[in-house]
Amino acid sequence: MFASRPVVHPMEVAAAPANPAQQQQPQGVLMKDLPGMPGTPSGLALRVTQFLLAAVSLAVMSSTSDFASVTAFCYLIAAAILQCVWSLSVAIVDIYALLVKRCLRNRRLVAFFAIGDLIACGVIFSGACAAAGITVLIAQDLLMCSENHCSSFQTAVSMAFMCSFSLAPSFVLNFWSTAFAYRVVAAG
Numbered sequence: 001m002f003a004s005r006p007v008v009h010p011m012e013v014a015a016a017p018a019n020p021a022q023q024q025q026p027q028g029v030l031m032k033d034l035p036g037m038p039g040t041p042s043g044l045a046l047r048v049t050q051f052l053l054a055a056v057s058l059a060v061m062s063s064t065s066d067f068a069s070v071t072a073f074c075y076l077i078a079a080a081i082l083q084c085v086w087s088l089s090v091a092i093v094d095i096y097a098l099l100v101k102r103c104l105r106n107r108r109l110v111a112f113f114a115i116g117d118l119i120a121c122g123v124i125f126s127g128a129c130a131a132a133g134i135t136v137l138i139a140q141d142l143l144m145c146s147e148n149h150c151s152s153f154q155t156a157v158s159m160a161f162m163c164s165f166s167l168a169p170s171f172v173l174n175f176w177s178t179a180f181a182y183r184v185v186a187a188g
Contacts, residue, residue, distance in 0.1 A: 036173045038090070038113055039097035039104035043170070047091035050166050054083035054124065057159035061131075064149040072130035073153070076160055079127030083163055086120045107178060114174035121167040128160035 035042040058080035067073040090113060097104050104110065135153040138144050 033103055034173060034177075036169050037104075037177055038110060038174065039094055039102065041098065043173075044091060044094040044098065046166060046170050047087050047094055050163055050170070051084055051087035051091060053159050053163035053166060054080045054087060057156045057163060058084060060152050060159065061156035064152045066148060070134050072127075072134045076127040076131040076156065079123045080160060080163075083120050083124045083167075086116055090116070105177075110174050111178045114171060114178050117167055117171035117174055121164050121171055124160055124167070125164040128157055128164060131160065132157045 033040050036046055037043050058077060061067050061073060061077055061080070067077065093104070104113075131153065135150065135157055138148050138153070139150045
């Protein structure tokens with residue numbers, strides 16, 4: 001399905017032998033996996049990084065005693081939980097693909113990963129922005145760091161931002177792979 005066709009990508013083939021029994025079909029050229037795509041070791045590394053950053057953000061924010069009094073902090077915790085579940089689920093699929101040595105080039109699966117990455121990135125980024133706004137309000141405007149856990153809030157917010165930034169390559173590669181797969185099918 002994802003092999004190149006001679007019409008799309010011409011290949012040089014030696015002249016056919018006179019005996020039809022010796023004729024062989026030219027092998028299709030498979031598209032190579034880019035680092036970071038699903039089912040590759042670097043894709044698994046991206047997922048594990050996303051999981052760890054979201055888990056650290058979740059752990060640091062939930063370790064404070066007064067996070068429940070602010071809605072933005074509760075939203076960040078919910079976003080971090082969603083990100084942990086998403087990254088862990090896709091990491092398990094990546095581990096399975098690596099163990100059975102199969103590439104994840106199914107269009108629907110990669111499109112599902114791209115949509116999931118987009119949603120997870122938007123949710124964790126918006127949670128980080130909301131929590132960052134409250135953290136700046138507490139630390140800079142109200143000067144209430146002595147009464148609150150400002151360093152914990154700042155650490156959790158920065159981990160959430162790094163998590164959302166680590167989601168960007170996953171989304172871009174999955175989206176590119178999905179768009180390229182549809183282009184190959186449409187051209188073929």
